[in-house]
Amino acid sequence: MSVDERAPAVAGTVAPPVLAPRQSPGPAKAVVVVAPLALSIALGLWGIRRKNTMWGDEAVTCQLAHRDLSRIWLTAQHVDLVHALYYAVMHEVFALFGGGLLTLRLPSVLAMSVAASGVGLLGLRLAGPRAGLLAGLVFALLPQVQKYAQEGRSYAMVCALVTWATYALVAGVPHRARWRWAVYGSTMLLACLLHEFAVLALVAHGVTLVVSRAPRPVLRAWSAAAACVVAGLLPLAIRSAGQSGQLSWIDGPVRLPRFLATAVVGVACALAPLGTRGPVRLSALAVPMVVLPGLLLLIASLVKPVFVDRYVLYSSTGIALLLGAWMDRFLRRQRSFRYVWIAAVVVLAVLVPTSVSLRTPQSRSNDVTAIGAAIRTEGRPGDGLLYLSDQYRAWTAADPVDTRFLTDLALTQDPVSSNTLAGVELPAQDIAARMLEFDRIIAVRDPAGAHAPTNPREEAKTSTLRRHFRAYGTSQVSGARVTVYVRDHDPSPRPDLDPATRERTVGR
Structure with a gap:
């Protein structure tokens, strides 16, 4: 057998095996x-x-x-x-x-x-x-x-x-x-x-x-x-x-x-x-x-x-x-x-x-839609609106329709014009005086047992409610309470803001 004839066989023995193509990643x-x-x-x-x-x-x-x-x-x-x-x-x-x-x-x-x-x-x-x-x-x-x-x-x-x-x-x-x-x-x-x-x-x-x-x-x-x-x-x-x-x-x-x-x-x-x-x-x-x-x-x-x-x-x-x-x-x-x-x-x-x-x-920890709905349900045109924590004003601002027929008793400058979240409130004595001009107030406040903020304005709000108003009914909602207060013309001081005997809870 000639060298030329043996070459293909030798080449065949040393050639690497044909590999399958790798899959593309x-x-x-x-x-x-x-x-x-x-x-x-x-x-x-x-x-x-x-x-x-x-x-x-x-x-x-x-x-x-x-x-x-x-x-x-x-x-x-x-x-x-x-x-x-x-x-x-x-x-x-x-x-x-x-x-x-x-x-x-x-x-x-x-x-x-x-x-x-x-x-x-x-x-x-x-x-x-x-x-x-x-x-x-x-x-x-x-x-x-x-x-x-x-x-x-x-x-x-x-x-x-x-x-x-x-x-x-x-x-x-x-x-x-x-x-x-x-x-x-x-x-x-x-x-x-x-x-x-x-x-x-x-x-x-x-x-x-x-x-x-x-x-x-x-x-x-x-x-x-x-x-x-x-x-x-x-x-x-x-x-x-x-x-x-x-x-x-x-x-x-x-x-x-x-x-x-x-x-x-x-x-x-x-x-x-x-x-x-x-x-x-x-x-x-x-x-x-x-x-x-x-x-x-x-x-x-x-x-x-x-x-x-x-x-x-x-x-x-x-x-x-x-x-x-x-x-x-x-x-x-x-x-x-x-x-x-x-x-x-x-x-x-x-x-x-x-x-x-x-x-x-x-x-979620709160529901501002439910808070707004409770305000809209309990409030009547001309009622006063009181936030016993101004954070709630920032929350209800998402839908102004809920509060458009109510008068915000503490507000002196709205959030947009004051470049704030909750607006600017009146001094404490002015808030108290304005509250006494209304016979019905819708109060939005913290849930029962929550830590309420303490400052002169909040103290004026709560003390005025305690002395001159009585709770008529409360809507318990996620993250807040919405309470209707009516003017109490009995001058005797009231020992508690929300006596259980005078407050009825409205289920939501």
Whole structure:
């Protein structure tokens, strides 16, 4: 056999085997993005109106966002400076789409959906397609995520921005391109300007890089970006520190057990080997995000109570990543899917009732729609209207129709013209004198057992009612009581503002 004849055979023996073409990651990535996005939108639209009810903070959003930008800025000098940017954003949204209830809440639905897709991409990058998909779906299903996806407040937007800033951080570690760190820094700064406590995520990111033993160039780039964020936030933080009295309603940690349980579950999940090897490990990213922001708020609460779980809602991204990666690991180790189905049934049995309850008016601490309806029902044209806490004036301003036939007895300058939330009230003696000009007064006050504010104006209101009026009937509503008082011409002093023998409760 000639050399030429043997050549094909030799070549055939050493040629590498033909490999099957690798599947493109595009479809998996698309599913990881689209599925959590779609689920979050569906859950956000489900029962979004909450039976056409609104809670107090949403009423403030509605009131301020309807003012022009100059008045929003002037009002923010007195109160709610920390939310000024959000009110400006919602002002533009209302200008484009109207100021209805759907317009108030749809931006939060969309923002949380964008956050869900970001969580999916983070999981994909750190642990693979299935872990990313599961993490995104878990995030959309978390009760606190479902709740704040349907609220006209800034928390969903902050959560979305922090999530995508976190993705920019993870993407920037291996590439080290300056523009990636510019994107990271600008996204984090925008999140912090929407709510100052987003800066705590910056601390979590720094711990992640240290634990991951990031190279010095990466640490320098992050430090520069973090310094820019802090510098951009500092003027707002200094100015808003003078409005810290707005947090006086916090007398202790709000929903602390939920935070502690989430932290324990997150740390437990992190004990298992999760994710893939890379410059940033999933546990190193997720655990600081779950634990540190809430922990730092708790430490700050030793000086002044500031812990409210929604202030660090973005921590939900961390627990979703940990649960998604843990579920992915569990599925890879299981040959039978029987336990998977059992677990799915148990989770649904817990989530469905919770999800349904979140879409009821009772799921919020107050219902300004019910307060307004009670005022409209109990009041008669020409009656006096008295707020025994001026916060209720800010709440009922969301729908002026409820109070248009009543006379606000304490008000001397309305909220819009005074660039305030609750307006400017008369001096105490003038309020008392004006009250005596009316035979019927509709009083809006705190729920039974709540701590009533004490100042000369409030004392004048309550003492005048006690001495010269008697309670005719009370409507108990979520977050307040609406009581009808009629003039009592008996001059003898009355020992109590609301004697049980003289007050009838009107059920709502």
